[in-house]
Amino acid sequence: MFFYTFMDTYYLARLFPAFEHALLEELVAKGTVQHFKEGERLMRTGQYFRSTLLITEGLVKIYREDGEGAEFFIYYLQPGQGCALSMFCNMRQEASSIMAVAARDTTAVVVATQHMEQWMTKYITWVQFVLGNYRSRFEELLQTVDHVAFKAMDERLELYLKTLRDTLHTDLIETSHQQIAGDLNSSREVISRLLKKLEQLGKVKLHRNAIEIIAL
Numbered sequence: 575m576f577f578y579t580f581m582d583t584y585y586l587a588r589l590f591p592a593f594e595h596a597l598l599e600e601l602v603a604k605g606t607v608q609h610f611k612e613g614e615r616l617m618r619t620g621q622y623f624r625s626t627l628l629i630t631e632g633l634v635k636i637y638r639e640d641g642e643g644a645e646f647f648i649y650y651l652q653p654g655q656g657c658a659l660s661m662f663c664n665m666r667q668e669a670s671s672i673m674a675v676a677a678r679d680t681t682a683v684v685v686a687t688q689h690m691e692q693w694m695t696k697y698i699t700w701v702q703f704v705l706g707n708y709r710s711r712f713e714e715l716l717q718t719v720d721h722v723a724f725k726a727m728d729e730r731l732e733l734y735l736k737t738l739r740d741t742l743h744t745d746l747i748e749t750s751h752q753q754i755a756g757d758l759n760s761s762r763e764v765i766s767r768l769l770k771k772l773e774q775l776g777k778v779k780l781h782r783n784a785i786e787i788i789a790l
Contacts, residue, residue, distance in 0.1 A: 581607050581683070589630055589654045590703070597697045601628075605683040610676040617660065617674035622667070625686045626660040629653050632680025633741065637673050647734075647757035648672065649714040650741050658707040661690065730758055731768050735778070736790050745787045 583598040590598070607630070610616055616627060619639045627634075634651040636659075651657060651674070659672055693700040721730045734757065738747045755765045769785065772778045779786040 581605065586630075586683070590628070592703065593699050594697060597693065597700055600689070600693070601683060601685070604689050605685050608682055608684050610680045610682070612676050612679050614676050615673060616676060616680075616682070617657070617670055617672065619670060619673050621670045623660045623670065623687070625684045626657055626690060627651075627682040627684060628656045630681045630683060633677040634680055634682075635675050635677040637675065638671070639673055645673075645756055646759045648718055649711065650677065650737075652741065655710075656703065656707050658704070658711040661704055661707065727758070727760060727764060728768050728771070731765065732772070732777075732790055734758060735785065735787055739787050739790070746781075747785045747787065748783060749785065750783050 581602050583595065583602055586598050586601055587593070593601070605628075608627075610632075616634060629651050630653055632653070634657075636648045636651065637645045638648055639645050657674065659670060662668075690700075694704070721733055725733070731754070734754065735747065738749070739745060751766045751769065752762045754760075754769075755762045758765070769778065769780060773780050777787075777789050779788055
């Protein structure tokens with residue numbers, strides 16, 4: 575884990591353009607820039623929070639974990655977004671029910687709880703940011719529930735690949751069949767069979783540890 579001390583209002587304004595200048599100045603003065611290597615955990619199930627994260631670079635994958643360690647992918651956090659759950663748990667002093675892992679090398683601004691509480695009464699743009707993150711994450715959660723409850727695995731796989739393409743901004747997805755199976759709570763054999771079917775239909779092209787999206 576590496577820490578960077580340089581941060582200015584211009585750097586933050588590009589990512590959080592709705593924030594008023596005074597809030598950006600407070601973020602610079604009171605926030606800490608922290609870097610996480612790919613694969614590093616930012617948040618663990620059962621963890622209590624004393625801060626929240628605003629993502630400035632990279633990509634964070636949010637999971638739900640059961641009591642036996644099985645994982646289920648929920649959504650991604652991208653630059654310009656914050657962790658709604660850590661904000662919520664912070665204010666209610668509750669433990670996390672999810673975990674977060676850096677899907678790429680990731681940089682985030684860490685904001686301590688006491689500053690968040692002050693900003694909720696001081697800056698309307700911070701309130702709007704927090705509520706906007708709640709709403710976005712809730713909508714993504716509903717979409718995930720819909721996929722699990724109402725769609726077959728082949729449809730869920732296609733939607734998963736489309737989400738990866740749109741999130742990563744590339745048609746070449748570097749991942750393994752086992753990783754996809756874990757994210758979709760399925761088996762590697764099922765995922766491999768469905769991917770082969772998609773390849774036969776001309777929708778994807780399979781490479782070693784990568785999937786090229788052709789027509790999804």
